[in-house]
Amino acid sequence: MNQFIHLISNTAAATPIDVWQPSTNNIKPQTGNQIAVGYFKNLQGNLLETSAEVYYKWNKNQVDYIDGADILINEFLEGDLLSGDGRAYGLELYLRKTRGRFNGWISYTLGKSELKIDGVNYGTDMAERKGQWYPNRFDQRHNLKITSNYQINDRITLSGVFSYLSGTPTTFPNDRFSQQGYVIPLLKNERGNVRIPDYHRLDVSITWDNVYFGKKGRKNTDYFVFSVYNLYNRRNPFAITFSQGSDRQPINEPVKTMASQISIIGSFVPAFSYNFKF
Amino acid sequence: MKKIFILLIAFTFFACENIIYPELEPSLDQYVVDAWLNDLTRSQKIFLSKSNNYFMSELPKLLSGAEVYVTDEEGNRFDFEETEEGYVWGDSLSISFLQLGTSYQLNVSIDGIQFSGTSEMKPVSPVDSITFKYQEEDFSTAEDYYLAEFVATDFVGSGNTYWIKAWKNGVYLNKASEINIAYDAGFSAGGNIDGQVFIQPIQELINPFDPDETGDELTKPPYSIGDTVYVEIHSISESAFYFLNEVKIQTVRSGGFGALFAPPFSNVSTNLMNEDVNSAIHPVGFFNVSSISSLEQVLTPEIAQKAQEEVENKN
Numbered sequence: 001m002n003q004f005i006h007l008i009s010n011t012a013a014a015t016p017i018d019v020w021q022p023s024t025n026n027i028k029p030q031t032g033n034q035i036a037v038g039y040f041k042n043l044q045g046n047l048l049e050t051s052a053e054v055y056y057k058w059n060k061n062q063v064d065y066i067d068g069a070d071i072l073i074n075e076f077l078e079g080d081l082l083s084g085d086g087r088a089y090g091l092e093l094y095l096r097k098t099r100g101r102f103n104g105w106i107s108y109t110l111g112k113s114e115l116k117i118d119g120v121n122y123g124t125d126m127a128e129r130k131g132q133w134y135p136n137r138f139d140q141r142h143n144l145k146i147t148s149n150y151q152i153n154d155r156i157t158l159s160g161v162f163s164y165l166s167g168t169p170t171t172f173p174n175d176r177f178s179q180q181g182y183v184i185p186l187l188k189n190e191r192g193n194v195r196i197p198d199y200h201r202l203d204v205s206i207t208w209d210n211v212y213f214g215k216k217g218r219k220n221t222d223y224f225v226f227s228v229y230n231l232y233n234r235r236n237p238f239a240i241t242f243s244q245g246s247d248r249q250p251i252n253e254p255v256k257t258m259a260s261q262i263s264i265i266g267s268f269v270p271a272f273s274y275n276f277k278f
Numbered sequence: 279m280k281k282i283f284i285l286l287i288a289f290t291f292f293a294c295e296n297i298i299y300p301e302l303e304p305s306l307d308q309y310v311v312d313a314w315l316n317d318l319t320r321s322q323k324i325f326l327s328k329s330n331n332y333f334m335s336e337l338p339k340l341l342s343g344a345e346v347y348v349t350d351e352e353g354n355r356f357d358f359e360e361t362e363e364g365y366v367w368g369d370s371l372s373i374s375f376l377q378l379g380t381s382y383q384l385n386v387s388i389d390g391i392q393f394s395g396t397s398e399m400k401p402v403s404p405v406d407s408i409t410f411k412y413q414e415e416d417f418s419t420a421e422d423y424y425l426a427e428f429v430a431t432d433f434v435g436s437g438n439t440y441w442i443k444a445w446k447n448g449v450y451l452n453k454a455s456e457i458n459i460a461y462d463a464g465f466s467a468g469g470n471i472d473g474q475v476f477i478q479p480i481q482e483l484i485n486p487f488d489p490d491e492t493g494d495e496l497t498k499p500p501y502s503i504g505d506t507v508y509v510e511i512h513s514i515s516e517s518a519f520y521f522l523n524e525v526k527i528q529t530v531r532s533g534g535f536g537a538l539f540a541p542p543f544s545n546v547s548t549n550l551m552n553e554d555v556n557s558a559i560h561p562v563g564f565f566n567v568s569s570i571s572s573l574e575q576v577l578t579p580e581i582a583q584k585a586q587e588e589v590e591n592k593n
Contacts, residue, residue, distance in 0.1 A: 068544035124558040175329040177310040266294040
């Protein structure tokens with residue numbers, strides 16, 4: 001596989017600022033190869049579908065920004081980028097029950113996606129700056145999704161969806177030091193040292209068929225759905241920031257540094273809808 | 279596309295921000311050297327400490343047992359003695375040993391490690407005057423207010439760098455966004471403003487803008503009648519200018535959604551190094567020698583009256 005356009009992103013958030021950079025004489029097109037081996041089996045006369053697959057991918061000319069890069073509206077962005085190798089490998093499992101009152105599916109992926117670029121993530125090797133493997137923006141250790149439906153009777157169906165995703169690795173300071181009363185963040189030369197807290201969420205819904213139409217010999221059909229998004233009210237983080245705030249700090253008192261997270265839809269959202277066909 | 283945009287904006291009303299405590303690795307414990315010397319008649323202080331973990335909000339603790347001295351081009355040596363407040367040279371009556379146009383080297387010897395850094399003393403232009411501009415009450419303040427501006431001219435010749443500090447009523451304006459640095463008379467080397475009076479935004483950065491105590495989201499007037507403003511211009515080396523610029527970029531960060539647009543974190547530069555180049559231990563911090571010029575001005579009722587008349591005469 002080849003790709004001629006590169007994505008540079010600032011990894012402070014789950015959906016960070018993305019800048020697209022085309023290949024140039026300084027940034028070669030990305031190339032990648034992948035192998036996958038899988039085992040697929042249907043059990044109990046197609047009632048259960050199962051599959052297991054492992055994959056390994058190796059890529060060249062993967063691009064990342066250097067320490068101190070200026071990503072936004074930078075005319076000479078190529079000067080702030082370096083390229084190196086990437087690799088990704090993992091296991092994908094899938095199980096599905098196709099029929100019956102209770103049906104649904106579970107899928108789970110265990111995966112790792114890394115980059116190794118000389119000049120980036122070199123730890124304490126100040127002389128040669130050889131890069132070490134570090135998790136890249138898309139590294140998601142666990143990805144679990146469960147969907148299920150349960151038919152209580154002819155008209156009422158319950159369903160639920162559960163997702164669990166590991167957090168994105170981000171680079172944040174580990175230490176702080178002072179100069180002339182100003183507090184300055186200090187980083188290890190390591191990328192992806194802090195992970196955004198994991199994302200998980202449960203959605204449930206209940207559906208009534210034929211609430212008005214379709215009953216007592218009426219023509220047409222309708223159904224009413226009541227659902228709750230994010231049932232247990234988890235504040236899934238969208239982005240995290242490390243900052244010292246912008247208020248004036250009293251002189252000779254330590255400057256307070258802290259981390260905060262922003263969540264969008266940080267509460268449960270109930271919804272109902274009524275649909276009819278005529 | 280527009281619908282998606284409006285939907286995203288609507289979602290911000292559901293958004294919430296809360297403080298979290300991600301797990302960080304143990305402190306890097308790096309040596310920090312805070313050595314900014316000047317030519318004022320007073321004692322000079324150098325502070326040595328170690329870096330703290332990011333969530334440890336404490337004042338830096340002094341490292342004991344170091345040997346700290348500064349040498350000049352002729353081999354003169356100036357020793358700094360350890361005291362509770364740092365490594366100190368001289369007392370409140372000591373005339374500075376710094377001379378214009380001379381290069382100095384800082385040497386720190388601690389725990390068997392030697393750090394050093396150099397800095398040249400450059401001249402500074404005097405502060406000619408401090409003037410006040412009268413502003414009528416607007417949507418952000420509850421009353422009429424005065425903006426202070428300092429007037430000084432950059433030396434002819436490209437490459438002069440300065441750090442301007444301001445005090446209101448004796449209190450130093452210490453917000454990271456108030457770090458006021460100038461390259462020649464402008465913001466950066468590319469600005470090409472040489473030998474002129476410092477540009478307006480630099481002149482006005484000596485004004486503090488803090489929220490009003492009433493909590494009505496109004497701003498306190500920067501200067502009112504009776505306030506004192508004290509301005510110092512420090513000459514700094516070009517690398518100190520870039521250092522302070524990086525400090526501003528790393529520390530002035532908006533919270534909330536603004537964080538998405540912030541530049542990624544990175545380490546600021548330093549002009550100090552371990553004499554053993556192959557060692558994994560490197561100091562952070564900076565060594566700079568400055569010449570200082572200063573001026574103090576009180577906003578008297580007469581000055582305030584004149585400033586008000588000037589605005590009224592124009593209208």
